[in-house]
Amino acid sequence: MAVRKAAWSGLNGLFTVYKPSGVASLRVRDSVETLLLKELNSLKQPDMPQQVRFLPTTVEGNAGKELTLTVTQLPVLAAHPLVRGPNFTHLKIGVGHRLDTKSSGVLVLGVGHGNKLLTDLYDAHLTRTYTVRGLFGKATDDFSDTGKLIEKTTFDHVTRDKLERILAVIQGTNHKALLMYSKIDLKTQEAYELAVEGLIRPMEKTPPLITAIRCLQFAPPEFQLEIQCLHETQKYLRKVVHEIGLELKSTAVCTQVRRIRDGFFTLDSALLRTHWNLRNIRKSIQDSRIKVQVELQRNLGHQAKSGERHTNMDQVTESELHRTEGISASNISPYAD
Amino acid sequence: MFLAPRGGLGGPYLREAEDSAPVFQYVGKQAKRKERVFVWGFCHAGALGIPSFVKPDAGWKKSRRIQPTPYRLDTVEKISSAACGYGFTLISSKTTDITKLWGMGLNKDSQLGFQRSRKDQTKSYEYVLEPSPIPLPLDTPQQTRILQVSCGRAHSLILTDIEGVFSMGNNSYGQCGRKVIKGEIYSESHVINRLQEFEGRVVQVVCGQDHSLFRTEKGEVYSCGWGADGQTGLGHYDITSVPTKLGGDVAGVNIVQVASYGDSCLALSDEGDLFGWGNSEYMQLASITETTQVNVPRHLPFKIGRIKDVACGGTGNAIVNEEGNVFVWGYGILGKGPNLMETATPEMIPPTLFGLSDFSPDTRVSRIRCGLSQFAALNNRGELFVWGKNIRGCLGIGRMEDQYFPWRVTIPGEVVDVAF
Numbered sequence: 053m054a055v056r057k058a059a060w061s062g063l064n065g066l067f068t069v070y071k072p073s074g075v076a077s078l079r080v081r082d083s084v085e086t087l088l089l090k091e092l093n094s095l096k097q098p099d100m101p102q103q104v105r106f107l108p109t110t111v112e113g114n115a116g117k118e119l120t121l122t123v124t125q126l127p128v129l130a131a132h133p134l135v136r137g138p139n140f141t142h143l144k145i146g147v148g149h150r151l152d153t154k155s156s157g158v159l160v161l162g163v164g165h166g167n168k169l170l171t172d173l174y175d176a177h178l179t180r181t182y183t184v185r186g187l188f189g190k191a192t193d194d195f196s197d198t199g200k201l202i203e204k205t206t207f208d209h210v211t212r213d214k215l216e217r218i219l220a221v222i223q224g225t226n227h228k229a230l231l232m233y234s235k236i237d238l239k240t241q242e243a244y245e246l247a248v249e250g251l252i253r254p255m256e257k258t259p260p261l262i263t264a265i266r267c268l269q270f271a272p273p274e275f276q277l278e279i280q281c282l283h284e285t286q287k288y289l290r291k292v293v294h295e296i297g298l299e300l301k302s303t304a305v306c307t308q309v310r311r312i313r314d315g316f317f318t319l320d321s322a323l324l325r326t327h328w329n330l331r332n333i334r335k336s337i338q339d340s341r342i343k344v345q346v347e348l349q350r351n352l353g354h355q356a357k358s359g360e361r362h363t364n365m366d367q368v369t370e371s372e373l374h375r376t377e378g379i380s381a382s383n384i385s386p387y388a389d
Numbered sequence: 390m391f392l393a394p395r396g397g398l399g400g401p402y403l404r405e406a407e408d409s410a411p412v413f414q415y416v417g418k419q420a421k422r423k424e425r426v427f428v429w430g431f432c433h434a435g436a437l438g439i440p441s442f443v444k445p446d447a448g449w450k451k452s453r454r455i456q457p458t459p460y461r462l463d464t465v466e467k468i469s470s471a472a473c474g475y476g477f478t479l480i481s482s483k484t485t486d487i488t489k490l491w492g493m494g495l496n497k498d499s500q501l502g503f504q505r506s507r508k509d510q511t512k513s514y515e516y517v518l519e520p521s522p523i524p525l526p527l528d529t530p531q532q533t534r535i536l537q538v539s540c541g542r543a544h545s546l547i548l549t550d551i552e553g554v555f556s557m558g559n560n561s562y563g564q565c566g567r568k569v570i571k572g573e574i575y576s577e578s579h580v581i582n583r584l585q586e587f588e589g590r591v592v593q594v595v596c597g598q599d600h601s602l603f604r605t606e607k608g609e610v611y612s613c614g615w616g617a618d619g620q621t622g623l624g625h626y627d628i629t630s631v632p633t634k635l636g637g638d639v640a641g642v643n644i645v646q647v648a649s650y651g652d653s654c655l656a657l658s659d660e661g662d663l664f665g666w667g668n669s670e671y672m673q674l675a676s677i678t679e680t681t682q683v684n685v686p687r688h689l690p691f692k693i694g695r696i697k698d699v700a701c702g703g704t705g706n707a708i709v710n711e712e713g714n715v716f717v718w719g720y721g722i723l724g725k726g727p728n729l730m731e732t733a734t735p736e737m738i739p740p741t742l743f744g745l746s747d748f749s750p751d752t753r754v755s756r757i758r759c760g761l762s763q764f765a766a767l768n769n770r771g772e773l774f775v776w777g778k779n780i781r782g783c784l785g786i787g788r789m790e791d792q793y794f795p796w797r798v799t800i801p802g803e804v805v806d807v808a809f
Binding site for chain 1: 406407410411412413414415416417418420725726727728739741742744746747748749770771772790791792793794796797799803
């Protein structure tokens with residue numbers, strides 16, 4: 053009983069899962085739920101309640117067979133699992149930012165009371181990082197390599213230098229859009245200070261915005277980009293790859309989209325398919341509980357207090373991810389990691 | 390949980406169809422990039438060079454007063470140098486063809502030379518609406534190349550490689566380098582003066598508002614024109630009509646760049662030292678002197694690293710040092726928010742505003758230019774950042790409000806040079 057209660061109470065919070073490609077994220081959610089339920093139901097059941105019954109039996113008496121009552125202890129069948137059904141039939145598991153079927157990567161799931169935190173996570177408007185692999189030479193209708201072929205082009209004129217130039221242009225235009233959608237009055241001193249630290253970010257629904265983009269690998273026809281974005285969909289990222297191909301006077305399709313960071317959840321904490329069991333999930337919830345609380349409080353509390361767009365969120369994750377990189381937008385981090 | 394089959398059905402079928410599809414080639418391996426000119430700002434004087442802005446081609450269309458974002462200007466040749474004056478523009482090409490200089494905009498003082506009118510052969514156009522060739526009296530028109538052009542308030546200077554400097558336009562203060570003729574009428578004038586009084590070859594020409602500066606190969610600076618603010622740097626406040634060598638702290642120093650736009654001037658030596666003279670009403674030289682007019686070049690002892698590029702505006706100055714950091718001082722919107730409106734000592738603008746970030750840590754500012762109360766900076770990725778007073782949309786950011794910190798201008802392509 054104590055084990056079950058502990059197990060049940062530990063299942064309230066947020067945890068991350070590594071979603072493989074080729075599977076819809078809702079199916080992932082369903083299978084996690086099924087696995088958890090199976091484990092919860094297989095936990096040691098308490099002893100079944102017994103009842104004392106006086107059953108009529110025949111006893112050899114003086115004048116032949118006589119009817120007497122004998123005391124027997126029988127289990128209460130009403131409490132039997134085969135009668136009542138399994139104890140746990142439903143778990144409230146919600147999905148954070150969705151990933152479409154072809155992409156893979158970090159997927160945030162909330163269980164129990166954690167579902168309320170999912171809404172808060174959405175309102176915090178944190179950025180997400182993806183690694184995107186592309187292939188030059190083809191253009192398809194859905195911008196990925198499995199779509200219907202539209203056109204093939206040459207790509208031997210494409211160099212890393214040209215690609216980086218295009219990426220710089222994309223980053224510049226998106227940075228400008230970021231400032232414009234933030235709806236902050238640009239004539240004030242605080243707008244200047246926020247722009248210096250790179251902390252201006254829109255805090256409401258906007259079209260997809262790319263906050264940073266860079267090339268990790270370039271080996272024509274293949275290339276790999278790292279994209280940090282806001283309010284995006286995976287189809288938009290594939291479209292970005294397609295447009296990069298067009299800008300380079302060639303064509304490109306996207307072969308892989310992989311989310312490596314969602315807000316402050318990174319790949320290290322994501323659970324693989326083989327680790328989807330009760331113990332690991334509870335541990336993951338426990339580990340991330342404090343961090344989630346602190347970060348959400350900082351993001352939303354600040355927002356509610358002054359109605360300003362100000363957060364140190366990206367600063368923390370960026371300084372954690374790119375610790376070896378030279379200059380950071382702001383070197384002050386409250387977590388002296 | 391099982392994996393759904395990827396993509397469509399008919400694997401090998403599809404692959405065969407893909408392999409046999411034709412391959413398009415849009416651009417070859419040796420493709421070169423095209424150079425273009427973009428214009429923006431106030432249109433009514435015709436300085437943008439697009440006639441439909443001033444005289445629309447259809448009756449129902451309205452003329453455009455301001456072009457708020459960069460608009461492409463089609464040019465015949467590849468343009469190597471451009472300069473903006475007050476209501477007029479000069480663009481030049483390094484070609485050896487006979488036509489190498491074009492001008493558009495205001496021509497009331499013949500700052501664009503004599504533009505023969507088609508209606509009356511003896512008269513010249515007062516406003517030139519599209520880039521029109523300016524004929525120069527060259528000795529060898531098919532060998533001389535124009536290296537640089539510069540425009541002031543109502544005069545222009547053209548620097549050639551083998552034939553020296555040509556000047557045209559208003560000469561009421563001797564800024565064209567020739568004797569002031571009392572009562573001379575400058576409109577519809579054919580006069581283009583050739584300046585020969587230099588020791589050595591001139592390598593840079595700069596126009597202030599009503600004065601001219603010339604820098605020679607040897608590192609000497611000459612000036613002529615109006616001097617009431619001391620901008621000629623010759624030790625007096627009168628006008629000079631003959632280019633005269635400057636003394637003061639720049640005597641004997643190898644100057645590698647001069648800059649001016651309004652009534653104050655800056656010069657940079659090969660060792661990275663800065664010299665200033667001229668107007669100091671806006672605290673441009675307040676760090677070394679209390680007087681508001683300095684008529685002798687003085688050394689400015691700023692400790693801001695080795696300076697690579699200088700720009701002198703109407704009320705504010707800016708420099709870029711070796712590390713790519715921008716320093717500003719003077720008066721007006723300096724680029725550090727609305728709180729910093731004047732300073733006598735240079736203040737650095739944080740490099741994150743020019744595109745420096747964790748993802749691109751080697752972004753540096755490479756060039757700086759100044760307008761009357763505007764600044765423009767180019768970084769090594771070819772991005773243009775502007776800030777300052779947005780008079781009649783001159784910043785090109787699409788909005789009409791003043792910009793208090795550097796803002797990226799959206800231009801399709803990599804920017805190589807900008808002129809204010």
